[in-house]
Amino acid sequence: MEQNGNDAAGYSKLGKCKRENDFHVKNGFTSMNLSPPTDTYNMVYLSFVLGGAGFLFPYNSFIMAMDYFKIRYPGTPVVFDMSLVYIVVAFLTVVANNLLVEICSLNTRINFGYVMSFITLTFVVTCEVWWEAFGTSTSYTINLAAVAVVAIGCTVQQSSFYGYTSMLPSRYTQAVMVGESASGVFTSSVRVLTKFVISEIRGSTIYFFSVSITSVATCFAMYHLVRRSDFIQFYITLCERAKTRITLEPTEDAGLIETTDAQYGVLKIQNSPPTSTTLSFANPAYEPSVPAPTYKVEDVVIRGRSSVSAGGGFTGIKRGLLARWEITKAIYPYMISICLVYFATLCLYPGIASEIWSCNLRSWMPILMMAIFNGADLLGKMLAASSWHWTGSRLVRCSVARLIMIPLMLMCVIPKANPLLSAEIFAFVFALILGLSNGVLGSVPMIQAPSKVDDRHRELTGNMMTLLYNFGLTTGSLMAYSLESLTGPADFDPCTMRLPTESLHPQNVINTTIFPTTITYSTLLSTLTNTSTEFSQ
Structure with a gap:
């Protein structure tokens, strides 16, 4: 019995997930790779950091330019509107992407997100910020539409990136999430810098959006630079092969046993009880080293595993739903955790x-x-x-406990005239805790979930986790609207519509918010009367 290199590549040990010792014949891989290619200089890791930053640059750019939009659209909840539009559209997009993930290739989906981001940001900075080509009400609608368009492209890209990294070692999922946070830090730093350098707010906003557009183009170039690398193609081929993996099922007279050989792809067939001589055949050809009993091909039953997406019509849909149900049973604590974490974050x-x-x-x-x-x-x-000490149940408990941040941060806003926690230090500490917990509890579920399923379901697992991630974002944004109604009118300025608290009676502090002019005149009249009385005395 002869086996060539391609056929031998289809064998796998029973009960094992090939992850570190495998090989493939694709894109120039014509020889056996006994170990995965190395990520030289961490270039692949860096590319995924930039990938995570790239699909959040557009959203962060709109949010960090809030000072410009608040001046352009006074008296409107523009930040809430932009956030809600982005999140709702993103949720609908990720649902559609999860159902249609098998139709378009992964590379096509990622390129689609980059193109949409680049075109939309260029349009906004040119027509809206620089030229101001539209009236205020029309401009407001156009900006919200631009946010919606960006949400479609970036969400398709984000979901695809998580499916992408699910096929790689877990540190690359963490790289994407580091990139998401790095995007926020970078845009915040650029916004602070442009405000310092350019005092005129419209000019600083133009430069700010220009930097964002350049950053998106850089991430796009970096993605194409490494996507054809041996490292990427190695792991993608593993998971693609797992979708149609051949499993060998022995008969009663012959069995497959695992070996401790360093060389991959060695299968040994032995009789029961084992004899002193063994028959081994190694890739790429069968080369018996010693005389040994022979076996016929009929002694081994070969069963092919079909892909989740194989077949079309109702059968394909049913197979996809069943696969998603099996994945859900395996990773539901991580799905609940990621949903609660981003629900609390988007509330605030x-x-x-x-x-x-x-x-x-x-x-x-x-x-x-x-x-x-x-x-x-x-x-x-x-x-x-370092997520080894986290378990699914522990993640859920911590995510539930984190909901306490909602009332704590609300006390920094309510009542708006005189918040319960008015000192800036409280707001800064709560923002620090909210961000730190979001980073840890929002990353660990995305990192660990793909390791709980079989290789062939890893990309689908990444897409499902992104679905729950966006569900948490959507419900949190809707809740934020309810919380916003508690803070008072959007155009209320507590710094200009009340007197210093220490100069007024506590009761007058409340009345100041309603009748500031009356209290000012009353206080002035009282002061003059007291002065006149003292002068008379």
């Missing part, structure tokens, strides 16, 4: 965080809040690389 960020006022920092307050959150989030995702 960026909406409520942008409503926290500081009479000392003024328009810098929301920018600093977001910079602190993004920096802490990046640190948390870097710490998530």
Whole structure:
């Protein structure tokens, strides 16, 4: 019996997931690779960091330019509207992408996201910010439409990236999540820098969006630079092969046993009880070294495993639903955890965080809040690389406990005239805790979930985790709208519509928010009367 190199590549040990010792014949791989190619200089890791940053640059650019949009559209909840539009459209997109993941190739989906981001950001900075070609109401609608378009492209890209990294070692999923946080830190830093360098807010916003567009183009180039590397193709081929993997099922007279040989692809067939002589055949050809009993091909039953997406019509849909159900049973704690984490985060960020006022920092307050959150989030995702001590149940418990951050941060806003926790230090500490916990608890489920399923389901697992991720974002954004109604009118400025608290009676502090002019005149009249009385005496 002869086996050539291609056929031998289809064999796998029973009960084992090939992950580290395998080989493939694709894109120039014509010889056996006994171990995975190395990630030289961590270039692949860096490319996925940039990939994670690339699909969030557009959203972060809109959010970090809130100071410009608040001046352009006064008295409107523009930050809440942009966040809600992005998240709702993203959720609908990720549902569609999860159902249609087998139709378009992974590379096509990622390229689609980059192209949509580049075109939309270029249109906004040119027509909206630079030329201001439309009226205020029309411009508001166009900007929301631009956010929706960006959400479609970036969500398809994001879901594809998580499916992409699910086929690689877990540290590359963590790289994408580090990139997401790095995107927030980078855009926050660029926004602070442009405000320092260019005092005119419209000019600084133009430069800010220009940097974002350049960053998206850089991420796009880096993705294409490494996607054909031996490292990437090695692991993708493993998972593609796993979808149609051949499993050998022995008969009663012959069995497959695992070997401790260093060389991959060696199968040994032995009689029961084992004899002193063994028959071995190694890739690429059968080369018996000693006389041994021969076996016929009929002694081994070969069964091919079909892909999840194999077949079409109702049968294909049914097979896909069954596969998703099996995946859900294996990873449901991680799905619940990721949903709760991003629900709590979107309840507070960026909406409520942008409503926290500081009479000392003024328009810098929301920018600093977001910079602190993004920096802490990046640190948390870097710490998530050591995720061995986390379990599914522990992640769920911590995610539930984290919901306490919602009332704590609300106390920094409510009541708007005189918040319960008015000192800036409270808001900064809560933003730090929110970001750090979001980084850790939002990354570990995405890292661990793909390792709980078979290789052939890894890409689908990444897409399903992204679905629950976006579900948490959507419900959190909707809840943020309800919380926003508790903070008061969007155009209310507590720094200009009330007197200093220490100069008023507590009861007058409340009345100041309603009748500021009356209290001012009353206080002035009282002061003059007291002065006149003292002069008379």
